[in-house]
Amino acid sequence: MTLVDCGPKTPEALAALRDGLEQAGFALGQIERLLITHGHLDHFGLAATVAAESGAVVCAHRADLPKLTGDRAFVEPMRALIxxxxxxxxxxxxxxEALRRYRGQLDxxxxxxxxxxxxLLPLADGALEVLHTPGHAQGHICLRDGGALISGDLLLEEISPNPLVELDGNGHRIRTLPALLRSLRRIAALEPTITYPGHGEPIPEPAWRVRELLLHHEARKDRLAQMLSGRAWTLRxxxxxxxxxxxxxxxxLGLSEVLGHLDLIEEAGQLAIEHRDGVLHYALEPPPRAST
Ligand SMILES: [Zn+2]
Ligand SMILES: [Zn+2]
Known part of the structure; x- marks a missing residue:
């Protein structure tokens, strides 16, 4: 049996996982394979517990290895970013300190x-196709079986998935929101008939939700561009x-949201960034003058 994501390492989540499996006619010890959509603790916190009890093979995308293994290389670049x-x-x-406290909910x-x-991951009656869909997390994956898509945190009905700050192996920030929007467009092009998100109920015919999210980010980007056209602003x-x-x-979460939209403006070639006493100031690049 294959399980996708397993919840945080809390007694409540473990009890809910056991209950859910039981209702489906299974026990935790029967899990043979655990697929992790991305390295956030609410999706993999219990993975070590599940693997220890069941002997399951645990699979994830390599780009999320630093998060899954608890790599602390992000600490200094994060201090610099703040x-x-x-x-x-x-x-x-x-x-x-807040991030350290969260670590209690994962192994x-x-x-x-x-x-x-x-x-292609074989199942008893077909196969699951792995789609690398970075943005919310660099190693985020969706899993597809025909028209059905397991969407992790890429596509949620109630909230707009956050383009969380991520750093590459050299400590440089990755432009996560542009990647997230590309991933959304990619899954929309596959025209799934139903998605099973990591939070909330299944979303039938999810194309409308993708459109809504794309419009939401476009509107936020325009609002930010409007702000930056008046004067230079710091991220704070x-x-x-x-x-x-x-x-x-x-x-x-808040800084990630803003940085993501700054990245959209930068990708459009409209962002001017200036260092002043070690603090970054952002403004809208004046449009090029029309030649006379
Ligand atoms: Zn997540
Ligand atoms: Zn989540």
């Missing part, structure tokens, strides 16, 4: 098999204008 956003150093420490795991885009100032009550735990 500093360049215009926050005092205490803010970075509060954020890192790090090294997957025993690494997945690639296009892999934009985040405060968009999300006035951000707690340290939610700061990363």
């Amino acid at each position: 500093r360049e956003a215009g926050f005092p150093s205490g803010v970075a420490e509060a954020l890192l 790090p795991i090294t997957p025993s098999c690494l997945l690639n885009d296009g892999d 100032e934009i985040a405060a204008a968009w999300f006035p009550d951000l707690s340290p735990a939610n700061l990363l």
Whole structure:
């Protein structure tokens, strides 16, 4: 039996997993293969527990290995990012402390098999196709069986998936929102008839939801471009204008949202970035003058 994602490492999630499996006529010990859509703790926190009890093979995309294995290489680049956003150093420490607390809800795991885009995973009655869909997480995958798509956190009905800040192996930030939008367009082109998201109920005929998300981000990008046309803003100032009550735990979500839209403007060749005393200031690049 194959399980996709397993929930965070909490007693409640483990009990819910056992209950759900039982209702489907299975036991946790029967899981042979655990597929992880991406390396966020609400999707893989229990993976080590499941593997220990069942002997299941654990599979994930290689791009999420740092998150799955608990690599701490992101700490220094994250401090730099918060500093360049215009926050005092205490803010970075509060954020890192909040992230440390979350680590209680996961056991790090090294997957025993690494997945690639296009892999076909045999099932008793068919196969699951692996689609690499980066954006919300660099190693995010969706799984397709005909018109049915298991969409992880790429496509959710109630909330707009966050383009969470991610760093490459050299500590450079990856442009996550442009990648997320490309992944959304890719799955829409496959015209799934139903998606099974990582949170919430199945979404039948999900094309409308993809369109809605694309329009949402387009509108936010335009709103940000409008702000930046007046003067240069720091990341901290934009985040405060968009999300006035951000707690340290939610700061990363807010900053990711803003950075994602700055990336869209930058990809369109319209972003001017200036360093002032170690803090980055963003403005709209003046449009090129028409030649006379
Ligand atoms: Zn996630
Ligand atoms: Zn999630």
